Amino acid sequence: MENDKRSETIEKLKKAGKEEFLKNGYQRASLRMICNSAGVTTGAFYFSFESKETLFKAILEPLVNQYEAMLGELMKGEIENPATGVDADKIMMQFLLAHREEVMIIMHGADGSCYENYHQRVEEFMRHSFAAYYRSQLGCEPDETLVRVLAKMRLEGAMAILNEDVDVEKKMYLTEKIGIHATGGTEKLIESLKKEVHR
Template sequence: MHPRTATGIMSLAITDDFFFIFSYPPLKLSIAPFYHDMRTYSIHFFNEIYTFQKNSSYILTFKLVCTNITVVMEEDRKKLTEKKLLSCGKREFLEKGYAKANLRSICKASGVTTGAFYFSFASKEALLRAILDPFIADSRELLSGLARMEEEHPETADDNEIQIIRYLSAHREECIILMEKSAGSCYEHFHEEAAAMMQESFRRYYRKYLGAEPDPELIRILASMRLHGYLELVHGDYTMKERLFLARAIGIHADAGTLSLIQYLKEENDAHR
């Protein structure tokens, strides 16, 4: 019999050796509360540790079953607590910023004690890192990959912008917290790091198509304008359709301006040789 079928109709008895014996007679009322508590986890245990006998009964040791039930229930409870803390923490950081965010408020909104918080996260900053680190890692990979693609294939610039805006829009809260609400944390200077990454991407692009090192101050301003444009689109109260329209329009403007600027810089370089 399949374990899922068996769980609905088995009864339980305890022997002197502390064995649970599950068999086919109807479930007895006296053990129903305990059975109900472990019902969610029965299928897993049957798959892992049952011994099938000719009389179609399952024999499991009392200590093993109880230990496994406790472990699974504790893991589920821990994951649920962490999920609540991450959600409420994100909301608190977004509303108040990291410096003014209050752990007690986060715990109260999550329905957990401050003591329970420290079983999941070592500190308020550890909670912030758990919220932002996955976003930072993914965005770095995405942006660096698209920058390399655009450097080799300039015609992909428009589609790249759309991908970036879709990603940032999907992680709007993380983006705002990181770039505008992280003062007082280990991320308070991340804006400068993001600007530096953007500047390096622009520098490589202009050096390749200009044939010479571009002016550092010009690159700094251009990168700052692009980064500010992203933040405007993410921060603004736009629908996704509006964001994509604006991103495409800005991209077309930027492409035309880039080509004209490169031509202008080449002429300036030739004139000063």
């Protein structure tokens, strides 16, 4: 019974915390407001979480772990079968849409927290994946600057779709069409780079 009550308190605090972090970002988020919204005392808060950062991490870490595992699998699948690129983009967008609030917090409201530079971590992960993909297609190391720009474009494209003021169906449509466009562009780019390699 006591464990149920504690679990319920934790869930209330996570829900109220997510709302507060979304509204004010990590730095400006108020523990008092989180406790008021959750209907618990600050004592109950500190019984459940050591600090504001512990709460922040409890809200975001499971999704971060899930996102990184999924991103790794999708990128690996794309290297093995380039035709899966558009499907991978759609799966990724479905995940981002299902967790849009958390994405907004981590990308725009994480200053001062353990996830302050998380977008750089995602870019780096994408750079490694892009480099591996182009290496598999070219048989040599791709241009590092080109890979960095392509990874940044992909991440910014996903965020642009996420931020568009349109319904989910339209966001998925945009993801598919931009994925098709990117695939065609990628094929042309690889052709161009192969010509450079064989000069």
